[in-house]
Amino acid sequence: MTQTRAPVPPQGSSPAIATLLAALVREQATLVDVAARILRDRATAEDVVQDVVLKLCEASVCPEVAAPAPYLRRIVRNAAIDCARRHLRERCRLAPDAEADAVPAPCTCPQAHMERCEALRAVLAALAETPERTRRVFLAHRIDGVPQNVLAREAGISPTLVNFMIRDGTALCRAAAA
CATH class of the missing domain: 1.10.10.10 (Winged helix-like DNA-binding domain superfamily/Winged helix DNA-binding domain)
Structure with missing residues (x-):
């Protein structure tokens, strides 16, 4: 098993961000599981967790959080729901080829x-x-x-x-x- 390195908070960031990043590394497996339950795809769930890491690293300020693990679970859950909605919208916009064949041409005859x-x-x-x-x-x-x-x-x-x-x-x- 590979060792997960803690993401380095940007210079000048608040100590709250460093605390959240440390909690994120500790809870990474749980956070991926939370996202995977919503998305039903582990690879996409890992991408969602990585997006949360990037957003935390890019944040210049962050509120002090008394319980970082539940806070991170909520962030990952919301990000996973957003991702699922985005995928659903994309699937609805693009009709599969099998269904496209059944759509009649506007004027065939x-x-x-x-x-x-x-x-x-x-x-x-x-x-x-x-x-x-x-x-x-x-x-x-x-x-x-x-x-x-x-x-x-x-x-x-x-x-x-x-x-x-x-x-x-x-x-x-x-x-x-x-």
Whole structure:
């Protein structure tokens, strides 16, 4: 087993940093275990503990700590949680290749694109034929997300009538798109 050398605190650093570094060397195995339980990877846990050592060495001031071991465990635990969150964000951002193959291309077939455009034109033409008030209420609710009770209050009509107008507009659009 190799002998672990205590990190040398920087010149002019507080005695509290030297105390924490000495405690860190004594508790290194425990601290790695704390991080490994969170990260489920011993190599990454060792990296987290080394990052804590570097941060302590770079610190110019440090508060006096009555119990350095629990203080260090808390620091390592927080650093491990931050590391786990960072890894999770990275995994979520980068989709694996297997999942990327299942994602459809935006426009794979010109025929399908043309059919969607024709359906959209038919829906717009059907909406143009509806009464102005019905069209305005329908678009405000379906496109802008305005709640029905707000539309009723603004138009000076009952919420039930707003509901019927939206229902009729939806049925009209579905029929035009079919």
